Amino acid sequence: MTQREGRAVTETTRRGLLVILSSPSGAGKSTLARRLRQWDPSIVFSVSATTRSPRVGEVEGQDYHFVDDERFRRWVDEGDMLEHANVFGNYYGSPRGPVQQAIDAGRDVLFDIDWQGAQQIKNGQLRDYVLSVFILPPSIAELRRRLTERGQDTPEVVRARMLKSWDEISRWSEYDYVLVNDDLERTEERLRGIVAAERLRRTQQPGLLAHVRRLQAEFEGET
Template sequence: MTQFATPRASAPPRRGLMFVLSSPSGAGKTTMSRRLIVDDPEIVMSVSVTTRPPRPGEIEGRDYRFVDDAGFDALLKDEQLLEWATVFGHRYGTPRGPVEDTLHAGRDVLFDIDWQGTQQLQQTDAASDLVRVFILPPTMVELERRLRGRGTDSEDVVAQRMKRAATEISHWGEYNYILINDDPDVCLGEIRAILKAERLRRKRQLGLANFVRDMLA
């Protein structure tokens, strides 16, 4: 398994970035997200809050924060969500506090969200640190095969997800990077390359001017 290198002690500090992975359900964003988190100690997963009930094996605080409708309404009223959307009858949102704390500490936040949430993040004060990656399936036939292969959804739900997939894919042009997930290992390597390059952008290296000045002194 490829591991990210530990940041060099001599490197100037940097701002964290918001790294978004979006895709239709079944195209691979959740798998890619989990593998990236395991490999890279400099990025943490944004844990969404949701009104849907937990699925078997999901753990409170690790996979999601589970709340009822009243709890979700309270978060909205207090402006504690950076973004939120309704998906298949349930609401999902991103808590503001943990994300802002992580970015200020110079670490990155990974978002497994759809195009609606991504559009809302684009409208926040931190939009300049937003990196948007959209993952496409190789074909719609393959996408349907993957959805059926999971064995967790009824025929009606699979049909709904396929219908929604067309809408989601239509927003590909709103993203910085487009990847085709026909090989998960190759796709993950491309995601790693994007993340590495974005971390090296000049605007994100906060102490670079002082670093160069001291070096030349």
Template sequence: MSDKTRGPRRGLLIILSSPSGAGKSSLARALRDWDPSIRFSVSATTRAPRPGEVDGREYHFVTPEEFEAMVARGDMLEHARVFGQLYGTPRAPVAAAMAAGEDTLFDIDWQGGQQIKVSDLNADVVSIFILPPSIAALESRLKGRGQDSAEVIRARMEKSLAEISHWAEYDHVLVNDDLDRCAEEVRTIVAAERLRRSRQPWLKDFVRALGDEQEASA
């Protein structure tokens, strides 16, 4: 079926979650390399920028007062406190993308994912959880970054175990024992979810037109 035959579909809210170090950032990049039209949701945070990070690209860096004001106004689709800092998803850009029929990718933890799944946008959510091949591999990846102290790594490992306990709350669960294969599995999920009947509002009129065509040719 040609693109001219197909009508517009509903956009997806793609939630990609994993314990820190399990590879969700790499998988998110691979997904957007596959389809650059997928919009990445840029979160707001109260933490300080890391070297090389740019405001509005990796995060919207705001003060705690600004963040709390956004929450109070209902401007956050989801928010949570992680390692003493606030993180959240501004609602306006996501709503604009949905109105345009565009997919939005969220690189967030289980808390943010749950808030989006119970929001008024829940019908368009597709949630994917990424598991590490082992706890030892997860710890090795965190140490290999060379960014965090031993104390921070211990805290991240503790949080990772808590994060993993929520795996069954997701629509799809993958084990990242091979990055290329896992990336392909993520792409397959997104491609299939785009084709759900509920996300093809044009199909009803298309099928009706097929019936009319049949009657006219009878």
């Protein structure tokens, strides 16, 4: 038996996860996504494709993949989009190719998307590799405070985000895990724990079958 044949199944033999984070605006999803990648820089962030024009400072392939309507629709028709939506006349979506390559190489891919995008991915061809986590605020009053104090939006935009928040919160039960973000450090720790445990899911370890067969062969050789 060679050294490779006799070695135990390790982390390097696993498949990657599609880690989906969703929450109402202001609940801390983007901060947690950033911290998760700081914890493990090997996690790949899914870069969306869009048909809108680049804004000042945006970089192709880093902020978005900028494509025309014809190419985007072709990708959708050919099943090359994991999820997509039309937002204010422009298409946005997650190309399948880079995600497939990453998970086949054992790298996790992080999605910062809403419940509609999450639902499409969970119903799609890569659903077996999905880990979905919904982030809840500790209270509606705290959610409003966070949106107001971060100073990024006008009062009208804050009001619109608050009106939309309950529609998003009502989808909490569709996710694998739900975390109440009442303490950022504690929520981050729990999120890291979830990802670490899910990486050991049986379906994420394609080398297990070969390992069990080797154990069986060794066992039969002993008897």
